[in-house]
Amino acid sequence: MAAAGVLVLVVLACLSAPIYAAHVSMSDPFASNLDGSITIGGQSVDIMQSTPTGLGVTPIGPTWASQYFLGADDQGRDVAARLLYGGCNSLLIAGGATLICLVLAGFIGIVAGFTGGIVDTVLARGLDVLWAFPVYLLAISLSAVLISRGLRLGPVTINSDSLLIPMAIIGVVYVPYVARPIRGQVLSLAQSDFVLAARCLGVRRPRILLKDILPNVTTTLIVFAPLMMALNMLTEAALSFLSIGVQPPAASWGTIILDGEGLLYTRPMVAIAPGLAIMVTVVALNFLGDGVREAFDPRAKLRVRK
Amino acid sequence: MNLKTIWWAVALACGVAPAAQAQDHRGGVLKLVSASAGGTIDPQVNYTNQYWQAFVNIYDGLVTFRKSSGASSNDVVADLATSVPQPQDGGKTYVFTLRQGIKFSNGQPVTPEDVVATFERIFKVNNPNAGSWYNNIVGGDACLKTPATCTLPDGVVADDKANTITFHLVAPNPEFLFQIAVPFGSIVPAGTPPKDMGTVPVPGTGAYMIASYDPQKALILKRNPYFKVWSAAAQPDGYVDEIDFDFGVTDENGITAVENGQYDWEFDPAPADRLAEMSTRFPAQVHLNPLLADYYAPMNVNIPPFNNKDARLAVNYALDRKDTVQIFGGKNLAVANCQILPPGFPGYQPYCPYTLNPGAKWSAPDLAKAQQLMAASGQAGQKVTVITDDQGVDPALGTYLASVLNKLGFVATTHVLSANIEFNYIQNTNNKVQISITQWYQDYPAASDFLNVLLTCGAIHPGSDNSINIAGYCDKQYDANVQAVLKTAITDPAKANQDWAAIDKQATDASVWATMFTPKQLDFVSKRLGNYTFSEQFHLLYDKVWVQ
Numbered sequence: 001m002a003a004a005g006v007l008v009l010v011v012l013a014c015l016s017a018p019i020y021a022a023h024v025s026m027s028d029p030f031a032s033n034l035d036g037s038i039t040i041g042g043q044s045v046d047i048m049q050s051t052p053t054g055l056g057v058t059p060i061g062p063t064w065a066s067q068y069f070l071g072a073d074d075q076g077r078d079v080a081a082r083l084l085y086g087g088c089n090s091l092l093i094a095g096g097a098t099l100i101c102l103v104l105a106g107f108i109g110i111v112a113g114f115t116g117g118i119v120d121t122v123l124a125r126g127l128d129v130l131w132a133f134p135v136y137l138l139a140i141s142l143s144a145v146l147i148s149r150g151l152r153l154g155p156v157t158i159n160s161d162s163l164l165i166p167m168a169i170i171g172v173v174y175v176p177y178v179a180r181p182i183r184g185q186v187l188s189l190a191q192s193d194f195v196l197a198a199r200c201l202g203v204r205r206p207r208i209l210l211k212d213i214l215p216n217v218t219t220t221l222i223v224f225a226p227l228m229m230a231l232n233m234l235t236e237a238a239l240s241f242l243s244i245g246v247q248p249p250a251a252s253w254g255t256i257i258l259d260g261e262g263l264l265y266t267r268p269m270v271a272i273a274p275g276l277a278i279m280v281t282v283v284a285l286n287f288l289g290d291g292v293r294e295a296f297d298p299r300a301k302l303r304v305r306k
Numbered sequence: 307m308n309l310k311t312i313w314w315a316v317a318l319a320c321g322v323a324p325a326a327q328a329q330d331h332r333g334g335v336l337k338l339v340s341a342s343a344g345g346t347i348d349p350q351v352n353y354t355n356q357y358w359q360a361f362v363n364i365y366d367g368l369v370t371f372r373k374s375s376g377a378s379s380n381d382v383v384a385d386l387a388t389s390v391p392q393p394q395d396g397g398k399t400y401v402f403t404l405r406q407g408i409k410f411s412n413g414q415p416v417t418p419e420d421v422v423a424t425f426e427r428i429f430k431v432n433n434p435n436a437g438s439w440y441n442n443i444v445g446g447d448a449c450l451k452t453p454a455t456c457t458l459p460d461g462v463v464a465d466d467k468a469n470t471i472t473f474h475l476v477a478p479n480p481e482f483l484f485q486i487a488v489p490f491g492s493i494v495p496a497g498t499p500p501k502d503m504g505t506v507p508v509p510g511t512g513a514y515m516i517a518s519y520d521p522q523k524a525l526i527l528k529r530n531p532y533f534k535v536w537s538a539a540a541q542p543d544g545y546v547d548e549i550d551f552d553f554g555v556t557d558e559n560g561i562t563a564v565e566n567g568q569y570d571w572e573f574d575p576a577p578a579d580r581l582a583e584m585s586t587r588f589p590a591q592v593h594l595n596p597l598l599a600d601y602y603a604p605m606n607v608n609i610p611p612f613n614n615k616d617a618r619l620a621v622n623y624a625l626d627r628k629d630t631v632q633i634f635g636g637k638n639l640a641v642a643n644c645q646i647l648p649p650g651f652p653g654y655q656p657y658c659p660y661t662l663n664p665g666a667k668w669s670a671p672d673l674a675k676a677q678q679l680m681a682a683s684g685q686a687g688q689k690v691t692v693i694t695d696d697q698g699v700d701p702a703l704g705t706y707l708a709s710v711l712n713k714l715g716f717v718a719t720t721h722v723l724s725a726n727i728e729f730n731y732i733q734n735t736n737n738k739v740q741i742s743i744t745q746w747y748q749d750y751p752a753a754s755d756f757l758n759v760l761l762t763c764g765a766i767h768p769g770s771d772n773s774i775n776i777a778g779y780c781d782k783q784y785d786a787n788v789q790a791v792l793k794t795a796i797t798d799p800a801k802a803n804q805d806w807a808a809i810d811k812q813a814t815d816a817s818v819w820a821t822m823f824t825p826k827q828l829d830f831v832s833k834r835l836g837n838y839t840f841s842e843q844f845h846l847l848y849d850k851v852w853v854q
Contacts, residue, residue, distance in 0.1 A: 018671045032709035035630040054638030055828070056581030074578070074702050075635070076710070146691070148723060148731070161691070161719040243696045243722035247713075250719070262702075265558075265579040 005289035010281050014087035017030065021081040024066045029085055030249040033076035037242055038067050047076040058266045065291035070273050073259045079270050086251035087277060093245075093252065094165050096232035100171025101228055102221050103176035110217060112179075113186025114209060131176040139235060142169045143244035167244045170235050178224050182217055189213050223293045253278050324807040331836065331852035336546040338848075339560045340573035343521035343553045348503040349510070350427060355747065355845065356573055358489050360551065363544065363849045364509035364527065366493030368402045369423065369483055371750075371843040372539050372581065373850065378825070379841035380751040382483045384420030385540040386416060386511065397478030397796040402471045407492055409532040410495055411515035418464030421471045423496035424556045429456040430500035435749075438486040438759070444474040449691040454500070480795035480802070484750035511602055513544040513849055527848075544849035547838070561830060564591075570832040570853060571846065575698055581635050593829040594638060595840045596696035598648050599747040600756070601630070601640075603692075603707055603820040604732070604776035606740050611690065611716065616683035618817040621741075622660040624676035624710050627668050630822040633702045640823040642668040645814040647757050648824040653753030657814060676714060686715030692787050693742040695728035703743045703822070711741075730771035735778065744776065745825075751842070754795075759787050761813050777818040784812055 023030050036047045040063060043119035047060050059072035070079040112123035150160035156162045166260025189195060198208050253274035260271025344356035349365050369389040372378050384390050387402040401419055408416045429436050429449035441447050449456035463472045494508050514527040527549040535543050560572035561580050576584060576743035605612035612618050627642035634640040641649060644658035656666035663669055680686060690711050694704030704720040711718035727728050732742040749757050759765060762785050765775035787809050796801035829846055831838060839850035
């Protein structure tokens with residue numbers, strides 16, 4: 001419950017990004033503001049501060065006030081406002097990728113496990129091939145191509161700057177990690193007593209699939225959802241950190257860490273803040289995943305009853 | 307006055323002291339560091355400043371740039387040749403007399419045949435500029451077609467008896483001496499395999515030779531046992547006995563290591579967040595020198611929205627060059643620039659139409675005029691993608707440029723590409739790049755290296771990754787003007803430089819680039835490094851510095 005509460009708080013905070021930017025930080029988190037200044041303690045302070053030697057320009061650090069609460073990045077933008085906007089994109093991509101992954105993996109796993117024969121062989125070997133690629137290498141390769149050219153699949157065109165690109169890439173690369181256990185479960189369910197009984201009673205295969213197999217598999221997919229979302233969030237951050245995820249001036253937690261990399265010595269908060277946000281969210285998602293698993297696991301319930 | 311003082315006074319009066327002092331500094335190991343290696347160590351293939359800096363200590367051409375600091379470092383001086391020849395036959399023939407008694411680091415003497423073989427090898431190894439510089443040698447075009455069997459019997463003619471080499475050019479070329487003075491023109495033994503040597507050292511004639519090279523580890527240079535000084539202006543003896551160039555140390559760690567005296571100099575640009583620390587804590591170890599270079603945003607004049615001149619002008623007027631200087635590291639690390647030629651370059655005359663008060667210098671953006679031009683262009687709402695690479699300040703400049711474009715009314719985003727592919731990607735017309743962030747550093751000190759190389763119709767190669775006229779600007783009148791100045795430069799370089807200034811204005815007025823600034827080179831050196839010497843051509847000169 002605590003994990004769910006933390007997640008709700010994170011989501012609500014991120015959704016409040018436009019309100020925060022307009023009414024609290026009063027800045028455009030996507031526009032460079034290298035000449036701006038703010039008033040602190042009645043004194044005007046430059047957002048980008050030059051050194052007396054004329055070498056090096058340092059953005060303002062955390063003010064712990066409404067404006068530039070966490071300081072500015074190398075473009076003079078409010079890090080706190082970008083953190084909230086970035087959270088929206090990170091959550092959206094992680095959530096969207098999870099949905100794509102679970103739908104694809106569920107479909108492939110069920111078709112392979114329930115159909116069997118040549119279809120199973122082809123799909124299972126296909127998953128093996130995909131599994132054989134190091135996941136980050138595959139994601140980076142796909143991103144490097146799609147981020148520069150976009151995606152054209154028949155009538156469907158996705159622009160290279162669309163969030164759908166990282167969403168689709170991350171969703172696809174993790175399909176084998178979910179599809180294989182689903183296939184195994186379906187293979188097992190197909191041999192179970194209640195499915196055999198239904199077959200003996202002459203129930204048609206589509207009905208068995210919908211009424212007997214799918215409900216059991218759905219539970220597994222629900223258990224996978226928060227864990228995959230946590231994994232996807234980390235992958236999104238990694239890709240964005242490598243400049244092949246969310247493209248500037250849009251933000252995600254990964255891109256903000258990248259912005260902060262060049263300021264580690266002088267303004268570490270730019271990298272620390274999104275790092276902490278990712279950590280809190282991922283830990284909460286993992287705890288939630290454990291909770292969901294225990295809630296749906298009949299053996300766990302039995303243990304509790306003992 | 308003690309005896310020692312008297313001795314020094316006498317010694318100084320006799321001119322002995324400097325030599326003795328120089329002798330005192332001889333020896334030691336110069337320790338350099340970089341995040342990564344610079345690729346092949348074949349001097350006729352490698353086109354990186356990282357290794358050109360090393361090559362000038364290892365190899366010699368017939369002529370070279372003077373090893374000195376300041377403007378004189380742009381002078382061409384005789385190296386393996388006895389003197390710098392005057393062009394003959396209306397600028398189509400150059401006759402060099404080879405110095406005698408010079409040996410390669412493998413003990414083999416340098417002969418006219420080596421010179422002929424070197425220039426044939428330039429084509430055989432597919433030198434990056436074979437098609438743009440050296441194809442003007444008679445027979446060069448044929449060599450470009452069949453590099454493997456390249457011979458230049460009528461282009462580079464050796465006379466063993468007279469010890470001369472004669473170059474015959476297809477057309478007069480006022481920059482021929484510059485083009486053979488860079489490391490591509492390094493004379494190597496005739497038997498050098500006609501392929502990129504990769505990590506295998508090629509013998510040279512310089513003060514140092516490559517002792518070992520491992521791109522994962524280090525490049526080690528040691529004294530060439532066969533070297534004797536024949537011209538200190540071309541190839542000085544060098545103070546240090548060994549130069550170790552280590553790889554695999556990040557820029558942040560490199561700076562810390564130099565601060566701690568573990569290394570003497572870091573090749574990579576200093577990270578922005580260390581500049582303040584370096585300049586305040588170690589001011590005596592920081593050296594700043596202007597570079598002959600531009601950071602600029604080429605705007606593609608052949609596709610929307612920048613096929614509209616008003617849209618291009620709007621960008622130029624809206625660009626706050628002070629902000630771009632800040633992103634680069636502050637007012638002492640770069641100079642705002644509006645025009646094509648960088649300050650201090652031959653042909654440069656200060657000119658900035660894209661500022662609040664047009665004149666010689668940029669002062670502030672003229673946003674009102676920019677908005678007015680933007681409205682006139684009718685391009686508001688157009689989608690624009692700014693392409694930039696992922697190295698140094700380039701991503702930040704890309705983000706900033708997108709922000710300026712958004713303010714103007716475009717819908718701009720930035721695409722960050724790996725630095726390994728970005729420069730070729732933005733050149734290829736098939737990629738339909740609208741605007742990008744890039745840099746150009748001089749190859750040699752001639753205005754044509756910017757105005758001819760980067761902006762003429764001949765520099766456009768549709769569908770090629772090597773189409774260096776990134777903006778795709780092609781104006782017949784402009785090209786005719788460039789050709790006329792190139793002819794003038796053969797006979798009257800001073801007049802040519804005046805004409806280049808006019809061409810610079812013409813290109814600047816066409817607003818095909820949004821020039822941002824001219825950077826400075828910041829060298830952060832160890833406490834023990836002395837006699838720091840910065841050449842405008844090759845930057846820090848390793849053979850001029852001492853470490854003891």
